[in-house]
Amino acid sequence: MTWTVDEQLALTATEAVAAIQQGRIAATDYIATLLARAAALSTLNALTALNMDGALDAARRIDALSTAERTRLPLAGLPVVIKDNINTVGLQTSAATPALENFVPSTNAPSVQRLIDAGAIVLGKANMHELAFGITSTNLASHAGPVRNPYDPSLIPGGSSGGTAVAVAARIAPAGLGTDTGGSTRIPAALTGTAGFRPSVGNGGAARRYHDTLAVVPISRTRDTVGPMARTVADIALLDGVITGDSTLPAVSLAGLRIGLPAPLWAGLERALESVARGAVKRLAAAGVVFVEVAMPDLLELNDRISSPVALHEPVDDVPAWLVTNHAPVRTVVDIAARIACPDVRSAYDAIIADVFAGQYDAAMNTWRPQLQQLYDTTFSTQQIDALLFPTTILAAVPIDDINGSSTVTIDGGEALDEMAAFLRNTDPASNAGIPGLSLPAGMTGDGRPVGLELDGPTGSDRRLLAIGIALEQLLGPLAAPTL
Template identity: 55%
Template sequence: MENPILPSIDATQQLALSASEAVAAIASGRLSAEAYVTTLLDRAEQQASLGSIIALDREGALAQARRVDTARAAGQALGPLAGLPIIIKDNINTAGLPTTGGTPALQHFRPAANAPVVQSLVDAGAIILGKSNLHELAFGITTTNFSSFAGVARNPYDPARIAGGSSGGTGAAIAARIVPAGLGTDTGGSVRVPSAFNGIAGLRPSVGNGAEQRRYSGHGVLPIAHTLDTVGPMGRTVADVALLDAVVSGAQVPAPAALTGLRLGIPAAFWAGLEDDVAAAMQTAKDKLSAAGVAFVEVDIPDVLELGAQVVFPVALHEPIQDIPAYLHTYGATGISLQSIAAQIASPDVKATFDGPILNDAFADAYTVAIQVHRPQLQKLYADCFQAHKLDALFFPTTPVASVAIDFEQGSSTLSINGGPPVDTFGTVTRNAAAASAAGLPGLALPVGMTPGGMPVGAELDGLVGSDQKLLSIGMAIEAVLGSVPAPQC
């Protein structure tokens, strides 16, 4: 029975709901799950030109929504995510839906079961609206996908610009108010970069040693590299990300931190060479947080960017040789091999990567050094920095630039910072995010402002392994001071 005292929520208001607000509205009876899912499915179809979604599951999502409404009407206990529509990046296994990796060879691959991370959300009452677009095989940061069934994902703040990647579809769908939250994956920045470019929040959880230090299960995910890969939650607010994280990890949703006395490190290397508009937005955010009581500490982490690159590239270009075939075998992708996937790759930038260094195993020797030497060195540098300066987290721009124009020729090529000479898009955009990935650290991206041209700017908080909840707590407190960025006009 609907509560006659509480006002209902119309379609326009539904689109503005955060994940936390939507769950509360459904639980209270102000909003039916079926009405909410219908509104978002209609929104997805209206925004199809953004290319954020590969597949919608209208029938399945509505059926799940009706079950939630029936359970609530019967007075049954509801899960913490009951009725919440989410989007799942299309390299994460979902039962009954294709898991394509955005690549032709896997277009019709249907895993038999949900990945454990997905199952935990479904068990909590979340509703899978569909599968989101990604940079082909997650090997890139633009989500300019040349596969005929996937296509280019566009930034809802400016459709001529990239959505970021490789979880660009999830980022764009959340920003465009198609869904309030979802899942991406992050190898070298693939949750955090699209979060920054789309004005939302996203968590790269701890990976650490990949065993007991890994926060999320990596099973049921089309891999790049097991040493670096992790699923990560994305939402319009840090509180929404914390809500999904609590369900996946089994932890409690943390309370916002007290900002007074909080010590945030400012690593010089991550603040150098910024686009002017990004630098200005970050400085404004820093000033507001200083006024709220945050103590910023200038720190130097020697060779952090170089060491990060010496780990990420050899690992990400060597481990796929074993990890992708193992996934195909484990999850029943009959008749599909690494070689057949590579032969059908549609995106020029991704094809060059597979046909060159991956299939030739060009980084085999560098991989051994990366794992045995450079990664431990990098982890020690971070630990020493946090200890020496008594830091709660590091604070820096997620990306040195705001979203850039789509490259329809190669998928990813070069960009210019402040009118300077062309620089590699991939290396520039992932520069600040990659080092944490290399060290297995958690990183939280959150919006901090807008450029004069109307594009979001994101900041990142990095912590030591296991500090995920602390980062979320700090992020929620920062969010309360800085507020959210305006919705895109799409």
């Protein structure tokens, strides 16, 4: 079978693997097409490094296998991009910051290694908000540049995993890995019309679904996690199953599914975005989903007492631990901060160096975080709901600020809001609670900006949450590809 370029670019991860396993397309041909796509769309700044020779060599090895051997590889020949703060052998892990620009780790992060062992091919490293401290992916380092939304290159793609999201949305790669501390897989997924997953973290230990500690340039040991990103939830389920060894998916029917609508996360929305989100809810209700209004009155207040004390205190220890463990070229937070390119990230690191939240950290971890987790547990159990549903972000993509990296935004002409706080509002609570969250496309605003809906579930319900997401996406459908 001869595949056109457009047919190859349209393949989802699941479709691409099946075609390569069955010998209907050569992995080398597919990789070559995507490498050419990456080069042609380099102005989107989706990637910080392209693995041209390594990817083609890996594809040749896949093509040399027998059909039976390829079939035994669940990701045979699948090209993936890896966020540039996740350790990869032979490719830089710079976190898109100058101090780590030429650093190459000696080992792969466990999640990366599991993908490779299953037959996946690393196409390149994905651009990101510098050091993952932001939600725009407007990187001002000279070697990176701002990541641009493929639906409108003047707009942000969200962050901090913006490069992975753009590579997936722009058909440079069918899937990839990002990281999520406060919303960094889910926000860019929402703003680029793709799907992004934050797996369970819980209180660490056995509750943590992915185990990549000290293999990712960190922010917070409590909140950080790797997460898969793709164009469909089914593709995310494929990658999650490989990473965890748990590939089972429960049967889910929309009819009778009980979904909670948390009032605080449906308030204050941009009108154009809310119209899309409410329209999706109506379609789901018509298909039999039972929606339950839930109050959760203390949700945002509890979250605010946790976020900064955790995210700006834990790097004091976590960043040096990663630097020393991985034999990085610099060894201290001060060394990193001295060369930060983005003003918004420099401001965050000033707060880390001064450790301004040290006095609030114990209360955040021992009082407010348990209360937030209890609020979620009580809501799921007393309301007898399968998941919570709400808009992933309170507004759709906004213009790039290529001077500061992040600034202020307004919603329908209202008061100026801090851009990072505004985009984090709906995703951050699940992060602090350690529960799984999934963003999937809901539709487009009238002016062509993607809108995402997020599903949150109880800790450990990851596979059921993904199954619910698959059921939702089968009704809501994918977004049309961006015109590039």
